[in-house]
Structure formats: C-alpha cells, structure tokens
Amino acid sequence: MTLDEQIQKLADMILGNRSAVVFTGAGISTDSGIPDYRTPGSGSWEKYDSSIVSIQGFLSDPTQYFNYALEMYPIRSSAKPNKAHLLVAKLEKEDLIKGVITQNVDGLHLEAGSSDVHELHGSLRRASCLQCGQIYSMDDIIQRVQKGENPPICEEFEGQPCQGLIKPTAVFFGEALPKVPWDSSVDKCKDTTLMIVVGSSLQVSPANSLPDVALKTGSELVIIDLMDTPFDSRATLLINERAVLVAELLEKKMGL
Numbered sequence: 001m002t003l004d005e006q007i008q009k010l011a012d013m014i015l016g017n018r019s020a021v022v023f024t025g026a027g028i029s030t031d032s033g034i035p036d037y038r039t040p041g042s043g044s045w046e047k048y049d050s051s052i053v054s055i056q057g058f059l060s061d062p063t064q065y066f067n068y069a070l071e072m073y074p075i076r077s078s079a080k081p082n083k084a085h086l087l088v089a090k091l092e093k094e095d096l097i098k099g100v101i102t103q104n105v106d107g108l109h110l111e112a113g114s115s116d117v118h119e120l121h122g123s124l125r126r127a128s129c130l131q132c133g134q135i136y137s138m139d140d141i142i143q144r145v146q147k148g149e150n151p152p153i154c155e156e157f158e159g160q161p162c163q164g165l166i167k168p169t170a171v172f173f174g175e176a177l178p179k180v181p182w183d184s185s186v187d188k189c190k191d192t193t194l195m196i197v198v199g200s201s202l203q204v205s206p207a208n209s210l211p212d213v214a215l216k217t218g219s220e221l222v223i224i225d226l227m228d229t230p231f232d233s234r235a236t237l238l239i240n241e242r243a244v245l246v247a248e249l250l251e252k253k254m255g256l
C-alpha cells in the first residue's frame with residue numbers, strides 16, 4: 001500500500017468509527033523538540049545522574065532535582081504543540097475521536113486544545129505537595145526556585161502551614177502510575193472500536209497493555225510509528241512514518 005492509500009484508509013476508519021481513542025508516546029513530541037526524560041545519554045544526562053528522576057533520588061536530594069529542572073526549563077517551556085497534537089485536538093472538537101491517552105509528561109495535548117486527555121505518567125507542567133496534595137503550576141514553582149527557594153516547600157493546606165515537599169506530578173522511576181488516569185484509560189479502551197497509536201513503540205509496561213484491552217473487546221488497531229512494535233502483526237493498519245507528516249497528509253485528505 002502506498003502512503004497515500006494508507007492515509008485514505010486511516011481517514012475512512014476515523015470517519016467510519018467516530019469514536020476512536022488516540023494513544024500517544026514520545027514520538028508525537030519529538031518534532032516539538034521535547035527531550036525524552038526517560039532516555040539518558042543526551043544533554044543534561046552527562047551532568048546529572050538519571051537517579052535524580054527516581055523517587056528515591058528525589059526524596060534524598062530534591063535540591064539537585066530542582067537544579068536540573070531549572071536547567072531544562074527553557075527547553076520545556078519553549079516547546080509548542082506540533083501539527084500532530086493540533087490535529088488530535090481538532091478531531092476531538094469535530095466529534096470524530098473520543099479523547100487521547102498519553103504516556104508523555106510534556107502537557108502538549110492540553111496546550112494544543114484537547115480536553116479529554118488522560119496523562120498516564122502525570123505531567124511536568126504541574127506539581128503537587130507530597131504531604132497534602134495541593135496542586136501548583138510548575139511555572140510558579142520554577143519561579144520560586146529561581147528566586148532561591150530550593151527545594152520549594154508547600155505553603156499551606158486549608159489555612160494551616162504544611163511544609164510538605166513539592167514534586168512534579170510526572171511519574172518518576174520507582175513510582176506507581178497514578179490511579180485515576182489509568183482506570184479511566186482502561187475504560188476508554190474497553191469502550192472503543194478503534195484505537196490509534198501514535199509515536200509509541202509500545203514497550204513500556206503497563207501502558208503497553210492498553211492496546212491489548214482494546215483488541216480483546218473487539219477494537220481495531222492502527223499504529224503510526226517509525227519503529228517496530230510488538231503489536232504490529234495485530235494492527236489493521238500500520239504506517240511507518242513521522243506523526244507530523246501523517247497529520248499533515250490526513251488533515252488535507254479529510255478536508256479539515
């Protein structure tokens with residue numbers, strides 16, 4: 001099948017279902033310049049040990065983590081949603097898909113305008129107090145670190161001083177996945193008749209069990225990724241291309 005035929009088939013499947021769930025991984029954000037924080041070996045990882053994004057490393061030395069977060073902040077805050085994030089948001093607004101489940105912690109789906117977003121691994125755009133659960137924006141937390149408050153400490157909980165440690169909601173190594181997005185994602189996968197995987201090689205457990213949930217309840221599977229995945233043989237349609245290119249061609253094909 002040519003790429004054009006693959007895009008046509010994808011368009012037909014989306015229009016035929018109108019209830020697809022999109023599942024995204026790091027590959028959708030590489031064209032936004034997002035470094036994959038789970039892949040040591042580039043940039044800041046030469047200076048920092050990857051154990052700082054483990055929960056044990058964070059708890060034993062939060063100051064070091066926030067030094068690292070401060071250094072990465074300009075890269076993260078300048079990253080913008082690309083054509084693929086924007087198309088996912090547009091398809092939801094047009095009532096052609098029913099939400100997006102993501103392994104990414106970059107917050108770009110929400111920034112692109114998607115509203116039904118399930119962030120399986122939390123987010124680096126939000127932080128919470130480990131003591132009382134108070135939510136903070138990372139922009140505010142980074143500002144406080146810049147002013148010398150390192151590590152940043154929770155100010156209050158229901159009017160009382162709290163003093164709890166503040167951590168990004170992104171899941172660190174050694175932490176369990178948060179329950180809410182996981183349960184809602186499983187429900188979504190059970191209900192859907194079409195699951196579209198974008199930019200995930202489906203290697204990370206337990207997120208990679210979600211396509212299994214969808215397939216077992218009779219859903220079709222589409223995979224758009226540059227790499228091979230363990231689910232390729234079970235996919236109705238496989239497109240080995242960059243997410244942004246597929247998005248560009250699909251948008252034209254569907255006349256959106």
Ligand SMILES: [Zn+2]
Pocket residue numbers: 129130131132133134154155156157162163164
């Ligand atoms: Zn607190």
